[in-house]
Amino acid sequence: MAEGIVELTTASWDKEVLQANGLVMVDFWAVWCGPCRMIAPTVEELAKEYAGKVKVGKLNTDENPDIASKYKIMGIPTIMFFKDGQKVDQIVGAVPKPQLKAKIDALLG
Structure with a gap:
């Protein structure tokens, strides 16, 4: 994985995303x-730009x-956004x- 990006798995999902x-x-x-x-x-550029x-x-x-x-991913890439463990938005496609x-920026705002 590139710098600043967490590789997510079933085992790490709850800790890294939901919690x-x-x-x-x-x-x-x-x-x-x-x-x-x-x-x-x-995605890698954004990880660096929004580090922290x-x-x-x-x-x-x-x-x-x-x-x-579980999240009904029908097409990839799907970019999903979670805030404090709750799914708040998603974008499908490149x-x-x-x-x-x-x-x-809108979600951080």
């Missing part, structure tokens, strides 16, 4: 997913299907960085 304070951005992805690879550098403000994690949906199904930044 976390503040804003957590989770990138649901898979190795075979082209759009996931396209958005990965953007937003926790950024990535969850491989193939390796952790129970979490993907979207441009300004759109993700706007969403993060």
Whole structure:
């Protein structure tokens, strides 16, 4: 995983996401997913830019299907936002960085 990004698994999900304070951005992805690879550098840049403000994690949906199904992930990449353990928003698909930044800024606001 890139600097500033937490690799999420079924085992770490509750501790890293549901029990976390503040804003957590989770990138649901898979190795075979082209759009996931396209958005990965953007997610890494955002992790650095918002270090200390937003926790950024990535969850491989193939390796952790129970979490993907719990949150009804139908298409990837899906970026999901949690605030103090509660799901507050999500974006499906590879979207441009300004759109993700706007969403993060609004949720932090």
